[in-house]
Structure formats: C-alpha cells, structure tokens
Amino acid sequence: MDWTEFAITVGFMFLMCWSPGPNTMLCAAHGNRHGWFRTMPLEAGMAVGFFTVAVLIGAAVEFVVNNQATLDAVKYLGAAFMLYLAYHIAKAPPIGESDGDERVEDKPLGPVTGFLLQFVNPKSWVYFVLLMTEYANRVGEGFEIVILLAGTTTIVGIISVLFWSGAGAMLRRVFADPTSAARVNLALGSLVAIVALDIAFHEQIVGLLG
Numbered sequence: 001m002d003w004t005e006f007a008i009t010v011g012f013m014f015l016m017c018w019s020p021g022p023n024t025m026l027c028a029a030h031g032n033r034h035g036w037f038r039t040m041p042l043e044a045g046m047a048v049g050f051f052t053v054a055v056l057i058g059a060a061v062e063f064v065v066n067n068q069a070t071l072d073a074v075k076y077l078g079a080a081f082m083l084y085l086a087y088h089i090a091k092a093p094p095i096g097e098s099d100g101d102e103r104v105e106d107k108p109l110g111p112v113t114g115f116l117l118q119f120v121n122p123k124s125w126v127y128f129v130l131l132m133t134e135y136a137n138r139v140g141e142g143f144e145i146v147i148l149l150a151g152t153t154t155i156v157g158i159i160s161v162l163f164w165s166g167a168g169a170m171l172r173r174v175f176a177d178p179t180s181a182a183r184v185n186l187a188l189g190s191l192v193a194i195v196a197l198d199i200a201f202h203e204q205i206v207g208l209l210g
Contacts, residue, residue, distance in 0.1 A: 001139060001140040001145070002138060002139055002140060005135075005138040005139050006139045008135075008138070009131070009135045009138065009139055009149065010152060010156070012131070012135060012195060013131070013152065013153045013156045013157075014156055014160075015191055015192065015195055016123075016127050016192075016195070017153065017156045017157045017160040018156075018160045018163075019191070019192055020185070021121075021123045022117065022121050022123060022124075023046055023117065023118075023121065023124075023157070023160075023161055024160060024161060024164045025164075026042075026109075026117070027039060027042070027043060027046075027161040027162075027164045027165040028164045028165065028167070030042060030108070030109060030165060031164065031165030031166060031167075034108045036162075036165055036166045038108045039108070039165040040162075041108070041109075041110045041111045041114075042108070042109045042110060042111065042113060042114040043114060043158060043161045043162060043165065044111045044114065045110065045111030045112060045113060045114025045115035045116075045117075046114035046115070046117065046118065046157070046158070046161055047114075047154055047157065047158040048111070048114075048115050049114060049115040049116070049117065049118030049119070050118060050124075050150075050153060050154040050157045050158070051150050051151065051154040052115075052118070053118045053119065053124060053125070053128055054128050054131070054132070054146075054149065054150035054153055054154070055146060055147065055150045057125070057128040057129055057132050058128075058132040058136070058143070058146030058147075058149070058150060059143070059146065061129065061132050061133050075130070075133070075134055075199060075200065076200055079196045079197070079199040079200040080196075081126050082126070082130075082192055082193075082195060082196035082199070083193055083196045086189040086190070086191075086192035086193035086196060087189065087193075088189075090185050090186045090189025090190065091185070091189070128153075130199060131149055131153065132146060132149065134199055134202075135149070136149055
C-alpha cells in the first residue's frame with residue numbers, strides 16, 4: 001500500500017465531499033430550515049448510501065481495471081464531467097436565487113431519502129468510479145483497498161454533511177451575498193478543475209513537478 005498516494009486520495013475525498021453538490025446543498029438548506037439535530041436522520045441514510053454505492057462500484061469495476069481502453073474512457077469522461085461541474089460551481093448563483101428550498105419538505109427528510117439519493121446522484125457515481133479506478137490503483141491492490149477507501153470516504157462524507165447542515169444558516173448568508181458567493185464559488189470551482197486536470201494528466205504533472 002502506498003501511503004503517500006492514500007494521503008493524496010484523502011485530499012481528493014475532502015475536495016469532492018466538501019464542495020457544493022446535491023448532498024451538501026440539501027443538508028445546508030435542510031439544516032437551515034429544520035435544525036442540525038433534525039437533519040441527522042437524513043445524514044445517517046446518506047452515510048449508509050455512501051458506503052454501499054462505493055463498495056458496489058468498487059466490486060463492479062474489477063473488470064474495468066483490466067481493460068485499459070475502458071479505464072481511459074472512465075478517466076477522461078470523468079475528468080470532463082468534473083470540469084463541467086467545476087464551471088457550474090464557479091458560476092453558481094446565490095442560494096436565495098436557486099430553487100433548492102423547493103426540495104425540502106415541511107416535514108424533515110428521513111434516512112431512506114438520504115440513502116436513495118446516492119443512487120440517483122450523478123456526482124456520486126462519477127466520484128466513486130474515479131475513486132475506485134484511478135485513485136484505488138495508485139493506493140494499492142485487492143478488495144481490502146476498496147473497503148478502506150469506502151470506509152474513509154464515508155467518514156469524510158458524513159463529517160462534510162454534518163458541517164454543512166450545522167452551518168446552514170451561516171452559509172446561506174454567505175452565499176446570499178453576490179460578492180461573497182462569487183468568490184467562494186470561484187475558489188471551489190477552481191479547486192475541482194485542478195483535480196480534474198490531475199486525473200487526466202497525472203503522470204505528466206508528476207513528471208513536471210519531479
């Protein structure tokens with residue numbers, strides 16, 4: 001196992017799990033409306049969903065790593081999608097101008113919603129495929145690496161949504177201000193773009209830095 005690459009992979013997890021997306025934005029809005037503690041059942045479902053989807057994808061992509069053409073397609077399509085995501089994060093409007101509130105029912109959402117959201121969240125699917133192919137290969141080999149990465153990303157993910165729900169009111173005020181929103185979103189979008197470029201051109205970047 002390569003601990004240096006594992007540390008880099010954990011950094012990738014933090015960037016992807018903490019950047020704006022369906023999970024984080026829903027938890028921010030839900031926490032602002034229903035409070036931190038009443039958002040925990042939703043987040044518990046998300047945690048189970050994180051681990052389940054990560055393990056399923058990790059098991060399913062075993063054949064992918066033996067097919068270089070498929071692996072390259074996943075790598076470049078995933079990087080392209082992340083660049084697309086980075087652009088939209090950088091250009092995202094303040095929360096008050098979006099329709100995010102409409103997704104939050106008057107009744108607090110429960111764990112089933114959090115669990116099922118992971119199976120229909122395109123950001124999660126692209127993230128886990130990249131994690132279990134491009135990054136898992138760098139860390140090591142074997143199904144134990146899949147379990148390690150699935151468990152680690154679940155921990156990182158649940159800490160992220162706990163933070164976003166707890167800071168929902170504060171974050172809403174920040175994102176509602178056009179100037180602050182532009183700066184924060186541009187910074188997050190730029191970081192995601194850097195990760196996308198690293199995925200597509202990792203060897204070249206390592207060569208330049210080395």
